Structure formats: C-alpha cells, structure tokens
Amino acid sequence: xxxxxxxxxxxxxxxxxxxxxxxxxxxxxxxxxxxxxxxxxxxxxxxxxxxxxxxxxxxxxxxxxxxxxxxxxxxxxxxxxxxxxxxxxxxxxxxxxxxxxxxxxxxxxxxxxxxxxxxxxxxxxxxxxxxxxxxxxxxxxxxxxxxxxxxxxxxxxxxxxxxxxxxxxxxxxxxxxxxxxxxxxxxxxxxxxxxxxxxxxxxxxxxxxxxxxxxxxxxxxxxxxxxxxxxxxxxxxxxxxxxxxxxxxxxxxxxxxxxxxxxxxxxxxxxxxxx
DNA sequence: AACGGAACCTGAAAGC
DNA sequence: TGCTTTCAGGTTCCGT
Numbered sequence: 486x487x488x489x490x491x492x493x494x495x496x497x498x499x500x501x502x503x504x505x506x507x508x509x510x511x512x513x514x515x516x517x518x519x520x521x522x523x524x525x526x527x528x529x530x531x532x533x534x535x536x537x538x539x540x541x542x543x544x545x546x547x548x549x550x551x552x553x554x555x556x557x558x559x560x561x562x563x564x565x566x567x568x569x570x571x572x573x574x575x576x577x578x579x580x581x582x583x584x585x586x587x588x589x590x591x592x593x594x595x596x597x598x599x600x601x602x603x604x605x606x607x608x609x610x611x612x613x614x615x616x617x618x619x620x621x622x623x624x625x626x627x628x629x630x631x632x633x634x635x636x637x638x639x640x641x642x643x644x645x646x647x648x649x650x651x652x653x654x655x656x657x658x659x660x661x662x663x664x665x666x667x668x669x670x671x672x673x674x675x676x677x678x679x680x681x682x683x684x685x686x687x688x689x690x691x692x693x694x695x696x697x698x699x700x701x702x703x704x705x706x707x708x709x710x711x712x713x714x715x716x717x718x719x720x721x722x723x724x725x726x727x728x729x730x731x732x733x734x735x736x737x738x739x740x741x742x743x744x745x746x747x748x749x750x751x752x753x754x755x756x757x758x759x760x
Numbered sequence: 761a762a763c764g765g766a767a768c769c770t771g772a773a774a775g776c
Numbered sequence: 777t778g779c780t781t782t783c784a785g786g787t788t789c790c791g792t
Binding site for chain 2: 778779780781782783784786787788789790791792
Binding site: 561595596635707 | 761762763764765766768769770771772773
C-alpha cells in the first residue's frame, strides 16, 4: 500500500520524468479518479504546459503547473505512477496518462480509491495534514501534545493524518514495534520517553523503507508474488526478530495490527504518591 | 469533538 | 476444478 515512503518515491520519480518537458496530451480513461472538476478540464489545464514543481506532504502529491494551477494526486490503496514509452500498450488498470514527447507517464490504480484533483489553491485535504515526518521531522513535544487529547489507542491515533501526515498501517505497525510500545495503549497514556522513542522509530522506519524500495518501478507488499520486506507487518505467527516470541495479530479500528506481546508489553505505571 | 462502523473498489488467496 | 468467501486498507461519510 502506498504510505509515506512509497509516495515519496513517486514524487522523486515524477520530478525526473516530468521535468522541463511539455505535456502534449492528457488522457483520463476513468473519470472516477477525478474530483474537483471534469476530466476535460484537467486535460485543458495541462496540455501545452509544463509541471514546474512536484511536492509531497504525507500521502498527497501536488504538481504545480505553469500558470499556477495545481494538480493533486492521492494514490489511495493501489495507485501508482509509472513511466512507459508513448507507444507502449495501455496497462491493466490504467486510469490516466500524460504524454510528453516519446514518454508517457501513466496512473495505474486497480481499486480506484486514489484521485486526481485540479485546483487553483491548496485543498483542505492538503492543508489539514499534520507534520510530515520526513520533511518536517517529528517533534516529540508536539506529538505528545497531540496524543494527549486522544483516548483511542496509539495505533489508531497514528493513522490520523492530522497527527502525523503519511503514516499508514504498515509504518504504524513497524514504528510501534521499534519503539517497544503496546499498540493497544491509549494514545494519551504514553509517557515522554515513549513518545520520544516513537518519534525516532517513525523516522527510522520510514527511512529504512525508502532505502529499500527506491526505484522507478515500485512494488507494493500486497502485489502478487511480492516479497514482504517488513520485519513485523504481515508476519503474524512468525518469531519476533528481537525476542523470538510468536507475533500476534489483532484488529484495531477495523485494521490489522501485528505486534509482540512480550517486548511491546505495556510499561508498568509508575507508582502514584498518595496525596 | 471524538468515536465506531459502513461504504467505496478490485483482485488475489483461501476455503469448500 | 470451479465457485464462494475473505481479506487487503486510505479516506470519507454518517450516525451516535
């Protein structure tokens, strides 16, 4: 699934594929992926112009066009941008394409949860995002304050894009394991040291994933036959890499969490002094 | 305001 | 073998 690292790779790829090249043609074959304007309007704003900038915030991409129009792209659960030759055949699940000279950049998205949004200014989905762990870093104090208001579990809290932008099920699972935090612990119950560890773990996990996946043709872990590069995610029943205890799978907020009951045990609460 | 759950989708894998 | 069910999860929406 595309989470922050996968979207970051998409951003880097789009930068190199689109840079300085004029868009000759735009085809949107499934209008379901389009929001905020018609497919024709997107084509109209793009054709003949160039993309001057590609930014990423959380799981969102923002393409700035000559003239200032903005094209936002969210990959949903199965979206990806790939580069092909213009003459290459239409790909399975291809939903849109930009042709630039002999190259065509294709948007492929089998489940169509992703979308393209044309706008003249930043959209709410972009502006309401929390800090981006990769570009902004994770400030433990700021994170602690955000978590202090949330009664839900820390795992569910991390999936809230207003808390941190770009964390999905995989990165949340991996970071909690790295930081040795019980995913079931209420977000507001985390102590300073735990939040600090979590902030560090978050960035480390994202950077490891990035280093592992960087390349022009990204593979998602759910792709048929794809290996699972993650130490914890999707590995229920396998031994914890740290303590060999069998990893356990639970469901939180309708989503799977894998964790180690041994080394992600809830820390004993410090004794309260009677007053 | 915060929360839980359904809905949106398709394709692969597992179950029968 | 071939059909049915389950699962995957980012986000939005809706009801509480």
